[in-house]
Amino acid sequence: MNAPARQRIQRRAVHGVLLLDKPLGLSSNDALQKAKWLLRAEKAGHTGTLDPLATGLLPLCFGAGTKFSQVSLDADKGYLATLQLGITTTTGDAEGEVLERREPNATRAQIEVIVARFIGEIEQVPPMYSALKHEGRPLYEYARAGIHIERPSRRVTIHRADIVAFENGLLTLDVACSKGTYIRTLAEDIGRALGCGASLAALRRTKSGPLTVEQAISLDALAAMSEQEREALLHPPDSLLADWPSLSLDGEEAARFLTGLRRRVQAQDAINVRVYGPQPKAFLGSAHIQSGELIADRLLSPQEVDSLLGAV
Structure with a gap:
């Protein structure tokens, strides 16, 4: 018996920016495709990927909004990052295999001193488990094949890294940083400086340029709306340039x-x-x-x- 034909969606011109609160476990592209389908949009793009294990603000551009997506890519970002002190992993986050466990004996006062060292312009070596390209292939493909690639360091800026909470080896930081900053690398570098190691346990993007996660909507809430209600959520393209x-x-x-x-x-x-x-x-x-x-x-x-x- 033949399967029923999949109904074709009538695409249309949709212009603007949707501020999505990306859920845990979903890739940025999958989130984009779901929102594009719900809006029946002809043209769409996102403004920089969030890892599947990260949640939070993902501005999605539609139609005329896609012309200004680079502005959001280049903008400063804000994150709420939870570091697991004492555990290092192959990927620098909770997705990787544990390489080493140590007792995180640092006090809050010691952590404040170490974190302060990372404020300002710093050098970061991009992680192997990243989408950066080497000879046309993303670094994570080499990492999964057990191949190590030397990566040049890059200069990034940490504007702020405030301690929000510290309990049972979990350190939560409110970070404001320049584009291109790898929070996983920041977590590993802080752990190394503390002498106990660290990996990223959770990450939530809270800000991109003038846009904040408080303005964002979840995919579930978006799916429950009518098409007119979804379209009413779109911010104009110049919202990306509001500052x-x-x-x-x-x-x-x-x-x-x-x-x-x-x-x-x-x-x-x-x-x-x-x-x-x-x-x-x-x-x-x-x-x-x-x-x-x-x-x-x-x-x-x-x-x-x-x-x-x-x-x-």
Whole structure:
């Protein structure tokens, strides 16, 4: 007996950013595909992966929002990280095999001193169990095959690492850091400095640029909604740029800017600006200002601008 044909979903143009609270055990791509299916979206992408064992904020971009996903990729991040002191593993987290167990005898005062050493610019060696590529293959494929690859260190910044809790060998830190920071590596380095070793027991992303996990929704809650309710949750694409300065143009100047033409403006030079048309919330795209010229970086199409204005 033939299996029934799978019903095809009628995809549609959806524009905006969905702030998802990714559940434990699901890959970022799987979470993206589920949300894309629920919204029947034509085009979607996420803004940097969270490991399956990590939970928390995963901004998902749809339609015009995908043009600005790099902004979220490059943004500072916030995490709530739980370190298991005294246990080191093959992967640096709870998923790996235990390599060594030691008694974590450090006091809270000693931990505060050690953690403080990691504040500011530091050097990190990316873990073998990561998606970084070497000769076209992710490092974790080499790691699973028992092949060790030398990795150059990279400079990252830990803006803050506050101790939230410390009990029974579990140390929870509230971390604010630059893009590209590996919290697993930070956990291992802190454990090494303490002399007892450590691995990452749990990780939750709480912040990405101006976006916070308090604004996010779970997949279960999203699935329980109507399509109209799901679409109403979408933040506009410029929410990814909310901490950038903004600039508004009149009708003629806005139309020329949307064609990619440079415009003369009375404004100070700026690396990043949000650009708007004369109507309230008429987001046109991102740009930079150099020597009094507004130079487009990423532009919405006129159709995307009209679609977003219709959704306001």
